Amino acid sequence: MHNNIWNCNCEGVVRRDFLKVGALGYFGLSLPALLKNQAAQAGTNKEKSCILVWLGGGPSHTDMFDLKPEASSEYRGEFNPIETNVAGIRISEHLPTLAQHADKYALLRSVTSPEGSHERATQYLNTGYKPLPSMEYPSYGAIVAKEKGQAKGVPSYVTLLNPVDAHGPGYLGGEFAPFDGGDPSRPGYDVRDLKPPIGIPLDRVDRRRTILRDMDDAFRRLDKSSAKIASMETYFQQAYDMVYSPAAREAFDLGREPVAVRDAYGQTNVGQSALLARRLVEAGVRFVTITSGGWDTHQQNWARLKNNLLPPVDKGVGTLLSDLHQRGLLDTTMVIVMGEFGRTPKINTQRGGRDHWPHCRSILIAGCGIQGGQVVGASDDKGAYPAERPIRVEDLSATIMAKLDIDPTKEYHAPNGRPVKLGATGEVIKELG
């Protein structure tokens, strides 16, 4: 799997991976080599986390990451490609910031799936599994929250802007539901329920806590009946940690960032969310999902992309990648930019846009040791089907798990008894390093 020792991600080898090392694990390195790398990285031992930028509606891949300037006018579209800082890789002219950081991310240009309806495809891409009416699969965020556990005082999994249903915990249940972080670009931004209401200072919160604890103690007999009931106390404990400790409140407080930084990310909902995501990940949050909406451009495709949709993502994600890199966080932070499907290579001239197209699309992925500055897979001359190295959604799922140091073959037992692998049934994308 790791053929290049220098790209091997040895930082943050968590204890359970260490146990696997003896059997060559899935890093494929010998023990001495790993230990050497681990010693070199001592001090930066941080748990892996992920920031997902979800482009809801289906972003047009042939206008963003996989342009076809040689195709006929029925397919080409209005945008031109520009060079990036990696020779041979070109992306849309309207993603200039991302173009300057192509060395940091990989582009998967042959991701293919059969699901072309919004709801089904959204569930598929966010969970790795095709949806079933009888079962709700957990989102990556919920899985990561469960596997990584919680850092003290902050939630494990946070959603920003308007999350979709597929970002939920599915059958993993309420314990792994995302924490709703709202829209940090709004004036007077404040996170729901993190601060006591006006008129209830912390010492009053404390008194209330004592009364409640005494009441529940007296009613302890209920705890014996059910682990679920007993676990309410854990949730209260963690909640109070967040209320008392400044960690969460400070992490969510964008006012602590210099204005110049806030401007660099862009004073847009996506931009400020990207900045907030970085802060959250620094504070120990394991998974942040930012949902950008409006990408379902059946009509006015190019105007909307150029004016409304691309600039915030370009500036926000581009600055995020650069910022993470400079702070030495990119090795432990995964960044993914994707939507539920791509859009038709053939332009719908009647409506002035492109329609749903799941058979081929592009996904941006970076961090956690993923080899940047490369393209994996290729589409055909129109961007319609994979020409080389098709990548399934399941493969992406396995890769996300593996790169976050989660065993993709580990199984949960869904409520119906069915064993469900965390990494779906996919194969890790080896080219990513």
Added chain:
Amino acid sequence: MAGFFFRFTLTAAVIATVGNAFAAGTKREVKKPPSKTPTPSKATTSKPASPVKSELPKEVLEPIKRIFIEPGTISLSGPRATQQILVTAEYNDGSLREITTRATLTTEGAAFTLQDGLVKPQADGEGKLVARFQRHSVTAPVQVKNAGAVAVYSFQSDIVPILSRAGCNVSNCHGSPVGKGGFKLSLFGYEPDDDFKAVVKDRDGKLVNKTEVEASLFLQKPTMAQPHKGGLRFEKNSFEYQVIAGWLKSGAPLGEETAPKLVGMEILPDHRVMASPKQTQQLLVLAKFSDGSVEDVTRKATYSSNDDSIGSVELNGKVTAGNNGEAAIMVRYTNQVGVGRIGVAVGREIADNEFPKSDNLVDKAVFAKLKRLRIAPSQLTDDVTFLRRAYLDVVGMLPPAGEIRSFAIDLDPTKREKLVDKLLAMPESADHWVLRWGDLFRINQRYMLTQTVSFHGWVRDSFVQNKPLDQFAREIVTASGSPSSQPATSFWSQRLFPSAEDRSAAISQLFLGVRIECARCHNHPFERWTQGDFYGFTAFFTRLRAAGPNQNQDVVVQVLPAGEARHPKTNQIIPPTFLGGGKAENLPVDRREALANWMLTRENPFFARAMVNRIWKHYFGRGIVEPVDDFRITNPATNDELLNALARELADHNFDLKHVSKLILTSKTYQLSTLTNDTNEKDEKYFSHYSPKRLLAECLLDAVCQATGVTEVYPNAPAGTRAMQLATPQGNRAGRGSSYFLDVFGTSRRTTICDRSDEGSVPQALNLINGITTNVKISAQNGRLAKLLGEGMSNEKVIEELYLATVSRVPTSEELSKHAEYVGKGNRQERLEDLFWALLGSKEFLYNH
């Protein structure tokens, strides 16, 4: 092996005996040991006076009537045949206990050897196996043939079972859709012909080495002689190793084309109760073939238990007793699936007077089972707790303070039954069912658009009128046209069911309690349903066209003159076939009518049981079959007698929901406390005590509103609508206020059939601590607390009213003085708010107990 078409079948023995035999109990009277404790006048738990009887050897207490060997005659043919035997003692009290390892076993006639309960052939001839125990003995004749013949191996019969037992062909190893490490097997061995190819032929036959057998990768990998990511599956020279080696040496054959077919499987014993701690019971599994021959496959079958805490099972089918209860041991051998039901009833016998007296059929069934399992029920709960419980379970509301006070002092011995009658007569008694069916039907604006409210209204009317459940189901199943003429057509929204297969899976799960969905893509792993069965059921829904709804039109459901279901592998047309039954004859134009006619009869094995199971789950938090819509042989009911009695009652009374509800609500079982005793504290399945349930999100929000006296207003719903009565999910992720509360407390999104959650979470805790919903209502100027303060009451009086309004009882004197002291120490209003807050966040409030 052309034409070898595998079908999952159930042995007739299993169908006939599973469920009925154990439910009926042992045929003979259980003789009670002489009671050493006085019998008190009311039901209390009595303690045994002398050494615990179950610790003394059984033979000391009960004489043995006889012992017997299974199988009664032993025939071995061929050098490889073996026979597992069981020796069992029958006691005078009718109970049975395996004594194989304790009996003295001898052989007469040298034709065979016996070791560890396994008979192996030595030479042709006849002999006898003799078992002796205490003063009893029994003989089984043994016949050995062809002991000197060449050993015959068969891939299907010898190797495929090993692939299952060793865990090779499970879904996350070689049985995965893409296999593993370049080696792909069929899941659970469903396709033995493909597996043969994969092992022997694929990759140029590299896996097998017929000349240097031990060098075969097929042996080296699972024994870790070569690196194997799957780990050690069996040791070198183990039983599995030797079989594979023998098969390889004999040329790795597929097996004879003309070999007799496997037609059935028998499990012995198919039901048994173990009465000592950590007692064991070996299972014996016999495969039956089309030529009448029988083969012992005990060491080839794969075993698993549905509840390891009650009965855990080892690789070779030995079950060990755990907690009291009943475990279903699933036995799989190639295409056969069966269940052995092994019960554990350790501990003292529960005296009759420890069960509340009752003629209610629910109680009779529940208590009979508890007695057999030696689990004593909890006490009946007190009046005030019962009042709150019944109010919440029946009408989703808290009892008013006045009624709490009067119910507590009412001396009428029938007051609980009268309460049930009163609650069932209220229109709010429909709300719970409308909410549940709303979740199941996914009544959601995104699927039903403008007809959402009217469909919801139709469902509500059905339950307010107490429409018979068969009529309700029929109207849904056969709805056609458009919602303006038949509101039930909204059920068939194209957005919910894009295909006939989706309809089929839904109707089966909703009304028959069968999750046939798994069989859509492959034969069901734990049940008998095949893909053929799934598509046969789907055929009822192929002549249907449901268009819309979309922004231009409502859904329109049309019956078509043509449309068939085809088996995805063979492309053959499969005619409409009832589940577990025959083909539908004389089909009407709308095939769904034929389905409804079959489904909605008294005799139909699915519908009534599925319905009573849902009703039961609502009141008890757990179905008699759990999950509530997952009836299968390998997931038996925890009380067949109860399930069957209730199903009969429903069917005999016009499928009247309220009739069955009343029967349940007036039973003693429903009135049991949540406080457990030492015999039932581990019981989660047999209803020996009430299990606390967290209030559903909508019910909880309504309770908060009721307690604080401040109602909630919902967009697009008329004023006064309670959360329980809302038509469509209120959640939207960016939601504010009440919809966030519902979201965070686990309301259903109504995008999948069941995603309602009663689990806790950190955002819930945060919402209770800091959220606006409860905090604003607590301090509202028009709220309960403000009113109480305005009336000039003492602290103690206010505290009492707050308790009544939230946890539906008066505080104890200790609670009262402690809280009054707290309030007295500071700002009165603030401190009473603090108390109110704590009550609304307490487990006692959040849970129905």
